[in-house]
Amino acid sequence: MxxxxxxxxxxxxxxxxxxxxxxxxxxxxGVQALKGVSLSIKPGEVHGLVGANGAGKxxxxxxxxxxxQPDGGRLFIDGRxxxxxxxHRATELGMNFIHxxxxxxxxxxxxxxxxxxxPKVSRAGLINWGAIARExxxxxxxxxxxxxxxxSVKGLSTAEKWLINICRALVRKARLIVMDEPxxxxxxxxxxxxxxxxxxxxxxxxxxxxxSHRLDxxxxxxHRVTAFRDGRSVAEIARADLSRAxxxxxxxxxxxxxxxxxxIAPPAGDIVLNVRGLARLPRVRGVSFDLQRGExxxxxxxxxxxxxxxxxxxxxxxxxxxxxxxxxxxxxxPRSPAAAVKAGLGLVPEERRTEGLLLTKSVAFxxxxxxxxxxxxxxxxxxxxxxxRRSLAQSVIRDLAIKTPGVDTPVGRLSGGxxxxxxxxxxxxxxxxxxxxxxxxxxVDIGARGEIHRLIRDLAARGMAVIAISSEPDELxxxxxxxxxxxxxxxVRELVGPDLTRNAIIExxxxxxxxxxxxx
Amino acid sequence: xxxxxxxxxRLSPRTKAGLGLFARYATxxxxxxxxxxxxxxxxxxxxxxxxxxxxxxQASLAMIIAAGLTLAVVVGELDLSVGFAAxxxxxxxxxLIVSNKLPIPVAIxxxxxxxxxxxxxxxxxxxxxxxxxxxxxxxxxxxxxxxAFAYSAxxxxxxxxxxxxxxxxxxxxxxxxxxxxxxxAGIVGGxxxxxxxxxxxQEIQAVGGNPAAARLAGIDVDRIKILGFVISGTCAALTxxxxxxxxxxxxxxxxxxxxxxAFAAVFLGSATLRDGEFHxxxxxxxxxxxxxxxxxLNIFGAPTFSQYVLQGAILIVAVGLSxxxxxxxxx
Numbered sequence: 003m004x005x006x007x008x009x010x011x012x013x014x015x016x017x018x019x020x021x022x023x024x025x026x027x028x029x030x031x032g033v034q035a036l037k038g039v040s041l042s043i044k045p046g047e048v049h050g051l052v053g054a055n056g057a058g059k060x061x062x063x064x065x066x067x068x069x070x071q072p073d074g075g076r077l078f079i080d081g082r083x084x085x086x087x088x089x090h091r092a093t094e095l096g097m098n099f100i101h102x103x104x105x106x107x108x109x110x111x112x113x114x115x116x117x118x119x120x121p122k123v124s125r126a127g128l129i130n131w132g133a134i135a136r137e138x139x140x141x142x143x144x145x146x147x148x149x150x151x152x153x154s155v156k157g158l159s160t161a162e163k164w165l166i167n168i169c170r171a172l173v174r175k176a177r178l179i180v181m182d183e184p185x186x187x188x189x190x191x192x193x194x195x196x197x198x199x200x201x202x203x204x205x206x207x208x209x210x211x212x213x214s215h216r217l218d219x220x221x222x223x224x225h226r227v228t229a230f231r232d233g234r235s236v237a238e239i240a241r242a243d244l245s246r247a248x249x250x251x252x253x254x255x256x257x258x259x260x261x262x263x264x265x266i267a268p269p270a271g272d273i274v275l276n277v278r279g280l281a282r283l284p285r286v287r288g289v290s291f292d293l294q295r296g297e298x299x300x301x302x303x304x305x306x307x308x309x310x311x312x313x314x315x316x317x318x319x320x321x322x323x324x325x326x327x328x329x330x331x332x333x334x335x336p337r338s339p340a341a342a343v344k345a346g347l348g349l350v351p352e353e354r355r356t357e358g359l360l361l362t363k364s365v366a367f368x369x370x371x372x373x374x375x376x377x378x379x380x381x382x383x384x385x386x387x388x389x390x391r392r393s394l395a396q397s398v399i400r401d402l403a404i405k406t407p408g409v410d411t412p413v414g415r416l417s418g419g420x421x422x423x424x425x426x427x428x429x430x431x432x433x434x435x436x437x438x439x440x441x442x443x444x445x446v447d448i449g450a451r452g453e454i455h456r457l458i459r460d461l462a463a464r465g466m467a468v469i470a471i472s473s474e475p476d477e478l479x480x481x482x483x484x485x486x487x488x489x490x491x492x493x494v495r496e497l498v499g500p501d502l503t504r505n506a507i508i509e510x511x512x513x514x515x516x517x518x519x520x521x522x
Numbered sequence: 523x524x525x526x527x528x529x530x531x532r533l534s535p536r537t538k539a540g541l542g543l544f545a546r547y548a549t550x551x552x553x554x555x556x557x558x559x560x561x562x563x564x565x566x567x568x569x570x571x572x573x574x575x576x577x578x579x580q581a582s583l584a585m586i587i588a589a590g591l592t593l594a595v596v597v598g599e600l601d602l603s604v605g606f607a608a609x610x611x612x613x614x615x616x617x618l619i620v621s622n623k624l625p626i627p628v629a630i631x632x633x634x635x636x637x638x639x640x641x642x643x644x645x646x647x648x649x650x651x652x653x654x655x656x657x658x659x660x661x662x663x664x665x666x667x668x669x670a671f672a673y674s675a676x677x678x679x680x681x682x683x684x685x686x687x688x689x690x691x692x693x694x695x696x697x698x699x700x701x702x703x704x705x706x707a708g709i710v711g712g713x714x715x716x717x718x719x720x721x722x723x724q725e726i727q728a729v730g731g732n733p734a735a736a737r738l739a740g741i742d743v744d745r746i747k748i749l750g751f752v753i754s755g756t757c758a759a760l761t762x763x764x765x766x767x768x769x770x771x772x773x774x775x776x777x778x779x780x781x782x783x784a785f786a787a788v789f790l791g792s793a794t795l796r797d798g799e800f801h802x803x804x805x806x807x808x809x810x811x812x813x814x815x816x817x818x819l820n821i822f823g824a825p826t827f828s829q830y831v832l833q834g835a836i837l838i839v840a841v842g843l844s845x846x847x848x849x850x851x852x853x
Binding site: 317319338339340342343344349351356357358359360361362363367370371372374375377378384385386412428 | 715719720721722723724725727728731732734735736737738739740741742797799851
């Protein structure tokens, strides 16, 4: 791994912190997202923030950005206690945030995007773009924007959009720039360029809070790293003590050894689905596995590891670049979800409200989709048999214990857990050979979660093959017979039996990319 | 949901319930109140079997085109080409009969097929080329207007239209029901059964309600959208044929104004009985409101300009009610 000596750049340890967060707590509707995190960032420091999915990184960023108000704890800027009521206030205090979804207006030119949301008008109330350009030009040159300031932003790469966001932060006299997964959509060369800019920012006294799953980058760039686990800050590691092992230990909560080479043993049983070399660049980079009848196969890994993208390929929702599949002994490459459903697949999508359900339509209406051929009078008379629709819907409601006033209630009025049961119930009625569930219990209360898990186990016991994706490391060991962990578009680990633990999944999620992947 | 409706707003539960009731039944109360008012103001001419038959007969062509348009909006798209298409079809059917000496049934079948074809083209442009349906159908409609002028050289086809063709629209059926009303009832009834009672209709509703969810539930979304356009195009052709028969001529732009009437009916209909959801029965009620409204204005001798004002106002009120209904359903 690249790791140039950067000790010369270590921020003066004596410097007073710019931002200090003390014991910040925040809960959302009974879920304690932050139980007590502390963090301090010094001027000119590149401060890493690491932690597994759901450890509380995003929530802390929202608190700093004025998007969420903490329930407890204190915030200081330059040692003075402050409250950050609005995003505007955060900007005034000198903090700027660059999220993965870049704030960007495609129809405007470069300089308009740099000045976005920052009206700078003359006494006459007019904008003098010429004068602004004279001010912005040196900053743009410093961060390496090569596009002319008055050029359209159409066709600019993600990297150039990043530069524009950094430029915007500097024009606003930012003293801290928070970067959330900056390299997730950048190429290796673009990433290098960004690292040089971060080093330059640091040298000029601007602090950077660098939030990333990519430990190599954190090791390379950061002067200090704070690790979050389960809503608490569990470690603050100084540069001298930084190592991959130390970071993973802080994230997982115990000492770990070096991660073994992935070994995927062929399952012994009756194989329903065989996936070979499936790819859609850049998110899925060649995935192979076998799925057995009656098995619940989990797919773990970090958000952005390519899990959802992988199952969308299997389901025909996106086109594949490469790879092949065999379903029940026959070649299988669905061109659309309709073809996949016909061949015997079912999908419970990640976003049930937008991708799974028609919220204003009734429970019965939502259940009947994918089952219309079962509720018509017959192939010759394709009229809906409304009595059969009603009785089938009632049977699903009974079997899954869906809490609803009736079959005609709009599904949007049900709770999250019951909505999810409706999506699952649709496939229960159809009885696919392979059922894929993407985050089956997201946004579902703990009671319904247990019920959904039992239901999934039940389906498997009846011979269905199930693939379940979850970002919660705790969920998969409970639910699955076997778990494949993905990182950067590949399967990096297969976990079965006693090896299948929460910590093993987290460890594997942070696996070093395989050798051939290092250059990609 | 619909590109014409404004983004939704937040409402308190009580306002929601009240507004919901208002939005669902406002159109029906409005229709009844309007008929009652006209009947009281003009007891001799308005509330007669003759006048009602007349209004229905007049409104049938708009109802057919609006019922077809309903299918396009139910699948979540807009079809702005229907009026222009109907004008072209009127010219085409008279031209085929007068100039090409084709038998009337053959000419009608050809024109209906042409209507379906235009719908297919609209559908393919929207689903495969991924052009927004407003733009796609406006473009296609404008091209069709050009074709209509080219085919007729700008001169209405009047001479030599056979009596049998005129009888198509002027004739009466059993119990002296005008043919137009019979055809309209058949189309509206057929489309209602299709959308509400068939398996295909459930897919149609699903695609309009949430295309992403419909696709992941295994429905071929593009195929359903194309079907919506084909039905819309075919109904436009039928209206064009009946209008040419009623006018006794094929005239460029004759049916253009059906576009606005049909849209007003469809949006009024979406605010009827259901919370902002497009449906065939609603469209029928919407078209009735417009038809009786204009009939009343005519009876009282209101000037022509007021009809334009009314039509525009109805369209805005209709979309407003529809959007209100939807925000109630979603909040």
